[in-house]
Amino acid sequence: xxxxxxxxxxxxxxxxxxxxxxxxxxxxxxxxxxxxxxxxxxxxxxxxxxxxxxxxxxxxxxxxxxxxxxxxxxxxxxxxxxxxxxxxxxxxxxxxxxxxxxxxxxxxxxxxxxxxxxxxxxxxxxxxxxxxxxxxxxxxxxxxxxxxxxxxxxxxxxxxxxxxxxxxxxxxxxxxxxxxxxxxxxxxxxxxxxxxxxxxxxxxxxxxxxxxxxxxxxxxxxxxxxxxxxxxxxxxxxxxxxxxxxxxxxxxxxxxxxxxxxxxxxxxxxxxxxxxxxxxxxxxxxxxxxxxxxxxxxxxxxxxxxxxxxxxxxxxxxxxxxxxxxxxxxxxxxxxxxxxxxxxxxxxxxxxxxxxxxxxxxxxxxxxxxxxxxxxxxxxxxxxxxxxxxxxxxxxxxxxxxxxxxxxxxxxxxxxxxxxxxxxxxxxxxxxxxxxxxxxxxxxxxxxxxxxxxxxxxxxxxxxxxxxxxxxxxxxxxxxxxxxxxxxxxxxxxxx
Numbered sequence: 001x002x003x004x005x006x007x008x009x010x011x012x013x014x015x016x017x018x019x020x021x022x023x024x025x026x027x028x029x030x031x032x033x034x035x036x037x038x039x040x041x042x043x044x045x046x047x048x049x050x051x052x053x054x055x056x057x058x059x060x061x062x063x064x065x066x067x068x069x070x071x072x073x074x075x076x077x078x079x080x081x082x083x084x085x086x087x088x089x090x091x092x093x094x095x096x097x098x099x100x101x102x103x104x105x106x107x108x109x110x111x112x113x114x115x116x117x118x119x120x121x122x123x124x125x126x127x128x129x130x131x132x133x134x135x136x137x138x139x140x141x142x143x144x145x146x147x148x149x150x151x152x153x154x155x156x157x158x159x160x161x162x163x164x165x166x167x168x169x170x171x172x173x174x175x176x177x178x179x180x181x182x183x184x185x186x187x188x189x190x191x192x193x194x195x196x197x198x199x200x201x202x203x204x205x206x207x208x209x210x211x212x213x214x215x216x217x218x219x220x221x222x223x224x225x226x227x228x229x230x231x232x233x234x235x236x237x238x239x240x241x242x243x244x245x246x247x248x249x250x251x252x253x254x255x256x257x258x259x260x261x262x263x264x265x266x267x268x269x270x271x272x273x274x275x276x277x278x279x280x281x282x283x284x285x286x287x288x289x290x291x292x293x294x295x296x297x298x299x300x301x302x303x304x305x306x307x308x309x310x311x312x313x314x315x316x317x318x319x320x321x322x323x324x325x326x327x328x329x330x331x332x333x334x335x336x337x338x339x340x341x342x343x344x345x346x347x348x349x350x351x352x353x354x355x356x357x358x359x360x361x362x363x364x365x366x367x368x369x370x371x372x373x374x375x376x377x378x379x380x381x382x383x384x385x386x387x388x389x390x391x392x393x394x395x396x397x398x399x400x401x402x403x404x405x406x407x408x409x410x411x412x413x414x415x416x417x418x419x420x421x422x423x424x425x426x427x428x429x430x431x432x433x434x435x436x437x438x439x440x441x442x443x444x445x446x447x448x449x450x451x452x453x454x455x456x457x458x459x460x461x462x463x464x465x466x467x468x469x470x471x472x473x474x475x476x477x478x479x480x481x482x483x484x485x486x487x488x489x490x491x492x493x494x495x496x
Contacts, residue, residue: 005077005079005080006079007080007081008079008080008082010054010081013025013030013052013053016032016051017053018048019044019048019051020034021034022037022048022051022052023051023052024047024050024051024052024054024055025053026054026055026059027056027059028081029079029080030077030078030079030080031076031077032076033047035076036072115130115133115434116130118438118441121441122445123406124407124427124430124442124445125406127438127442128426128427128430130430130433131143131429131433134433135201138201139201139202141286141287141289142198142287143196143201143426143430144286145284145287145371146282146369146370146371146374147282147371147372147373148283148285148374149374149375150370151370151375152370153369153370153371154370155370155378155404156369156370156379156404157403157404158378159378159380160404160407160409160413163380163413163470163472163475164474165412165413165457165470165471166457167456167457167469168459168469171458171460172460173459175460176451176454176460176461177460177461177462178190178447178450178454178462179462180420180462182220182420182421183245183271183342184340185270186218186243187218187219187220187421188218188447189217189218189219189443189446189447190411190415190420190421190422191411191421191422191423191446192219192222192245192421192423192424193210193214193220193423193425194402194423194424194425194428195223195275195425196428196429197224197227197228198224198226198227198228199227199228199229199432200229201228202429202430202433203432203435205436206227206228206229206432207221207223207224207227207228207229207234208229208233209436209439210428210432210436210439211234211237211242212237212436212439213431213436213438214238215238215239215242216440217443217444217447219443220244220245221238221244221245222244222245222246222273222423223245223247223269224247225246225248225275226249231246231260231263231264235267235268243270244269244270245269245271245272245273246264246269246271246273247273247275247344248261248272248273248274248333249322250274250321250322250325250333251321251322252321252322252323252324253320257322257336261337261339262336264337264339270340271339271340271341271342271361272333272337272339272340272341272342273342273344274330274333274343275344275345276343276344276345276346277344277347277366277367277368277373278321278345278368278371278372281321281372282368282371327358330355331359334360340360340362341360342363342364343360343362343363343364345364345367346363346364346365346366347365347366347376347379348484349388349390349393349480349483350389350484352386352390352393353393355397360397362398362399362420363393363398363399363400364401364402364423365379365386365400365401366379366401366403368403369404369425369426377478378404379401379402379403380401380414380417381478381479383399383401383417384417384475384476384479385480387417387467388479388481389482389483394418398421399419399420400419400422401414401422401423402422402423405423406427407449408446408449408452410422411446411449412450412453412457412465412469413470415462415465416465416467416469416470417470417472424446427442457469
């Protein structure tokens with residue numbers, strides 16, 4: 001057994017207080033961070049401010065627990081701060097997380113808001129309403145914002161409403177089965193948690209609460225490359241053999257991506273979802289208008305800050321993403337990870353065909369939730385485009401879709417049009433206002449709505465969903481009839 005850590009006093013800690021010998025205490029654990037000063041993504045200054053002192057409060061504002069253990073070798077842990085010297089708040093002074101004071105939007109007025117009991121929430125929209133009133137103004141702007149005029153963001157959900165269901169009746173629908181295999185991983189439902197960054201802005205347990213909720217509900221979590229918790233911590237929070245996927249933004253510093261892919265493989269990640277639709281973050285004006293909060297990603301190391309363009313956390317934290325990423329990098333990702341690869345961010349049939357030619361295991365039709373290029377077509381139109389221009393794709397890879405899915409009927413429509421499963425992102429972030437229980441409750445709502453939609457459509461198994469159950473006439477005229485090759489080489493006419 002390893003030896004018991006030694007106990008150190010504040011006097012012992014305060015001796016190590018400069019750039020040549022820097023110790024800090026975080027949650028009663030003392031670390032030597034001297035060699036980490038220059039490597040710290042936020043710069044050495046913020047650490048030196050707390051040299052020889054307790055940095056817990058400042059650390060918690062920015063980082064999730066266990067990041068230090070991930071970043072430092074075991075010999076840098078020096079001991080435990082004497083508990084007799086650690087001051088804790090009395091119980092009656094601790095924050096009541098149910099009743100909070102928050103500033104909404106751009107207003108400077110303060111109001112008191114009491115969250116409703118969880119059982120009173122019965123839809124995705126209820127969670128969104130609570131999140132808007134509960135999250136800080138910056139967290140709400142970061143989660144909810146989308147590119148420029150929000151055309152694609154709203155179109156993602158609106159186009160599901162334009163597709164109609166064509167139910168069959170007089171069927172025995174007493175028993176319904178929503179289980180589905182996703183990349184060989186069992187799931188109790190044909191949906192999974194799409195990668196969404198910095199979940200700790202909504203709840204202290206962040207992605208770990210999502211992991212526990214997914215374990216309880218039997219669904220799969222795709223961990224964001226910009227998660228607030230280290231990948232190992234998230235996976236360890238789950239249950240034995242719980243499947244996880246990992247979203248990947250390829251880092252301009254390629255060795256860092258290599259290191260992450262090796263770690264993912266060793267930790268048992270089941271698939272890599274390579275994001276290809278956000279190598280340049282979109283202009284999300286609601287996020288830009290509010291100063292960035294002090295946060296950093298435990299996985300990518302990205303740090304939020306502010307610059308002359310504003311405080312857009314998505315833009316500022318995405319600066320490490322490699323803008324040279326191309327199709328030729330897919331074999332490298334496959335070989336490096338030795339895991340199934342899914343290309344996330346396909347927005348036309350031509351690129352779906354290219355992805356298949358590179359031997360990927362899946363394609364995810366996505367426009368980044370409307371957060372990248374505004375006026376790009378809704379993902380459900382891309383699904384219809386695949387049917388029209390390259391239906392063979394459905395026989396070669398699994399097809400997923402995300403963006404704007406808020407109801408059980410939305411899930412059913414995507415399944416009818418050939419999707420293996422759908423990804424759901426923002427709603428699960430909003431559910432974190434209630435922690436793990438919120439994740440579980442949201443999942444159960446979506447499952448119940450899907451089961452109801454299936455029964456009322458006359459099917460009892462998700463494998464029975466087929467295009468004959470939907471009427472797409474209201475949007476069919478918007479689906480391209482060619483891949484657009486006739487425009488290649490086109491030039492404007494010369495002026496007379």
